[in-house]
Amino acid sequence: MDDAQVLRAGVLPGPSTSVRLRRRAWRGSLQGSEFTWAVAFLIPYAALFLAFVAYPVAYGLWLGHKPALYAELVSEPIYQRTVVNTVLYVGIGVNLKMFGALLLSGFFMRRRWWVRGLLLVYVLPWAMPALPAFVSIHWMLNGQWGLLNNILWGIFGIDGPGWLETSRWLALGSVIASHIWKWMPFWTVILLAGRMSIPQELYEAAEVDGATGLRRFLHVTFPLLANLYLICTLLSTIFTLGDFNSVYFVSGGGPALSTHVLATLGIRDAFEIGRPDLGVAAVMSALPLMVPLVILLMRKLRTTEVQL
Amino acid sequence: MIAPSIDGSLVRRRPNYRLRRSLTEAAALALGVVVLIWTLVPIYNIVMVALEPHGDVFTNDIWPANPSFESFWIVVTEGYWYLENFWHQFGNSLYVGVATVILTLVIGSLASFSIGRIRIRHGWLVSNAALLTYVIPASFLAIPFYRIMHIYGLSNNLWSVIAAEVTFATPYAIFIFQQYGVSIPIELDEAARIDGASPIQVYFRIYLPLMAPALVAVGTYALLLAWNEYLYQFLLLSSKRSMTVPVALAQFLNSDEAPWNYMMATAIVYALPPVAIYYAFRRRMTAGLVMGGVKG
Numbered sequence: 218m219d220d221a222q223v224l225r226a227g228v229l230p231g232p233s234t235s236v237r238l239r240r241r242a243w244r245g246s247l248q249g250s251e252f253t254w255a256v257a258f259l260i261p262y263a264a265l266f267l268a269f270v271a272y273p274v275a276y277g278l279w280l281g282h283k284p285a286l287y288a289e290l291v292s293e294p295i296y297q298r299t300v301v302n303t304v305l306y307v308g309i310g311v312n313l314k315m316f317g318a319l320l321l322s323g324f325f326m327r328r329r330w331w332v333r334g335l336l337l338v339y340v341l342p343w344a345m346p347a348l349p350a351f352v353s354i355h356w357m358l359n360g361q362w363g364l365l366n367n368i369l370w371g372i373f374g375i376d377g378p379g380w381l382e383t384s385r386w387l388a389l390g391s392v393i394a395s396h397i398w399k400w401m402p403f404w405t406v407i408l409l410a411g412r413m414s415i416p417q418e419l420y421e422a423a424e425v426d427g428a429t430g431l432r433r434f435l436h437v438t439f440p441l442l443a444n445l446y447l448i449c450t451l452l453s454t455i456f457t458l459g460d461f462n463s464v465y466f467v468s469g470g471g472p473a474l475s476t477h478v479l480a481t482l483g484i485r486d487a488f489e490i491g492r493p494d495l496g497v498a499a500v501m502s503a504l505p506l507m508v509p510l511v512i513l514l515m516r517k518l519r520t521t522e523v524q525l
Numbered sequence: 526m527i528a529p530s531i532d533g534s535l536v537r538r539r540p541n542y543r544l545r546r547s548l549t550e551a552a553a554l555a556l557g558v559v560v561l562i563w564t565l566v567p568i569y570n571i572v573m574v575a576l577e578p579h580g581d582v583f584t585n586d587i588w589p590a591n592p593s594f595e596s597f598w599i600v601v602t603e604g605y606w607y608l609e610n611f612w613h614q615f616g617n618s619l620y621v622g623v624a625t626v627i628l629t630l631v632i633g634s635l636a637s638f639s640i641g642r643i644r645i646r647h648g649w650l651v652s653n654a655a656l657l658t659y660v661i662p663a664s665f666l667a668i669p670f671y672r673i674m675h676i677y678g679l680s681n682n683l684w685s686v687i688a689a690e691v692t693f694a695t696p697y698a699i700f701i702f703q704q705y706g707v708s709i710p711i712e713l714d715e716a717a718r719i720d721g722a723s724p725i726q727v728y729f730r731i732y733l734p735l736m737a738p739a740l741v742a743v744g745t746y747a748l749l750l751a752w753n754e755y756l757y758q759f760l761l762l763s764s765k766r767s768m769t770v771p772v773a774l775a776q777f778l779n780s781d782e783a784p785w786n787y788m789m790a791t792a793i794v795y796a797l798p799p800v801a802i803y804y805a806f807r808r809r810m811t812a813g814l815v816m817g818g819v820k821g
Contacts, residue, residue: 251643254724258639259651261632262695268677269670269692270658277669324556335557337804339564344803346753348771349792352778353571356785364570367585398567452660459662461756466775480664487668488760500665511660518656 281497303478318404343402351466385475388468396463575789596790618769625690625751633698641706655696689757694747705739
């Protein structure tokens with residue numbers, strides 16, 4: 218279960234690319250009691266899947282199947298703003314976060330005691346639950362009593378704005394920054410593990426050939442990390458699309474419902490306005506983006522698994 | 526200075542190299558300071574507000590003028606009406622967490638034993654169903670899930686939350702178990718089989734003991750998932766006695782009086798167990814997340 222070892226298979230086509238054993242302990246076709254056992258072992262998961270995944274999904278599809286719902290949804294100004302917010306939130310949030318994680322994972326490769334110590338502190342946002350973290354940020358960004366404006370005033374003499382109360386773009390920016398704050402450490406750790414699995418000999422060979430600094434990154438590190446980076450970005454896009462906590466606790470969709478994303482708007486429509494069908498429709502309207510991503514990701518993950 | 530000529534270049538190269546090194550070091554140090562501040566400011570904020578006595582919250586201090594542990598004492602003794610069920614709610618969270626861990630491990634390990642070791646036909650269908658569940662965001666499923674819990678008669682019941690957490694933790698468990706299971710030689714199963722062991726004996730005597738590291742990683746993951754999750758607990762639990770800590774914590778936000786210091790103290794007490802578990806199991810967690818989160 219060593220990180221480097223685990224990742225190597227995915228990152229590098231090395232000696233571990235050998236053909237996977239496709240063998241049964243119970244050879245031939247399963248007979249009688251063995252088949253019964255195999256099915257019996259699967260029953261708990263099958264029941265769980267049918268009762269709590271398949272049924273809700275089918276129910277959701279049924280709730281949101283009327284085309285009229287989507288006409289109603291699209292005609293709402295809140296929904297139009299929400300779509301723009303979602304695109305900005307996912308597009309900017311994911312890319313900044315992943316690029317930052319890529320750069321910082323390089324920084325954390327440095328062998329210094331203080332870099333190692335810093336890594337322990339740096340993962341704290343990821344280690345703590347989302348709710349306390351985002352509630353703290355929400356209060357910190359309060360225009361009147363928040364810590365951020367107190368610091369700006371106390372140290373720089375700047376009268377900071379009401380980050381969440383005044384402008385849509387400031388609030389959306391704050392939400393994106395909070396999301397990055399919370400989730401960049403996680404992806405940094407993963408990319409760090411990916412970097413550590415690159416054999417040191419490759420770097421030594423590159424150095425002999427005269428590649429250092431940026432060129433070493435472009436010609437050695439990045440090609441080897443590209444697959445991992447792509448998978449992480451796809452996964453992170455899907456997770457960010459479904460991220461409810463950042464928006465809900467940092468801006469709460471405010472000011473004046475201008476910073477909702479699809480995940481929070483769906484919940485609002487369903488439980489605050491009492492229109493579950495409209496909420497499901499809002500969430501389902503993300504499917505045209507979700508489905509290609511999921512297909513791409515599943516294919517990526519499956520081919521990665523075959524390489525093992 | 527990469528391709529130096531023979532004459533004297535070594536002499537020139539040395540100090541340049543040293544200068545560049547110390548410049549890089551200085552830049553790294555500066556970046557480190559920026560990362561440190563960026564990471565710690567929101568955490569400093571939560572601690573600072575929690576240490577402020579009631580009434581000092583609405584000031585423009587950057588550090589508390591009269592720090593006190595009063596808020597923590599109020600939380601621990603349930604001395605405020607929002608907190609009157611705090612320990613009960615803490616127990617609820619723990620109950621949900623432990624039940625989620627047990628069910629996730631049992632269901633996940635049985636399924637992956639059937640798929641990966643007995644190699645039931647069409648087992649890949651189950652793997653794919655699990656993979657699909659893993660990549661569907663939980664928040665997208667919340668609305669129909671809520672309605673269905675009403676149909677099952679589980680509304681405002683801790684078991685509805687446990688069902689939700691197990692649903693989202695099990696797919697991950699199945700991947701980890703399958704990935705990790707590959708490293709256990711199938712010959713062991715064959716040998717046991719020749720000695721006359723039934724599948725259930727192989728599962729208990731061989732599979733589970735050898736899977737111990739994966740069980741620990743997944744168990745930790747499931748515990749943290751159940752403890753940290755908010756949306757489903759908020760939607761499915763409504764009464765004060767059935768609430769878990771995160772739901773109760775978010776209740777503070779509805780208050781006009783806004784006892785922010787009590788809220789932050791509660792938040793710290795709530796965040797301490799997962800942070801401690803995280804640091805205790807850090808290595809295993811990372812390995813597990815790398816496997817499940819990236820390799821599937």
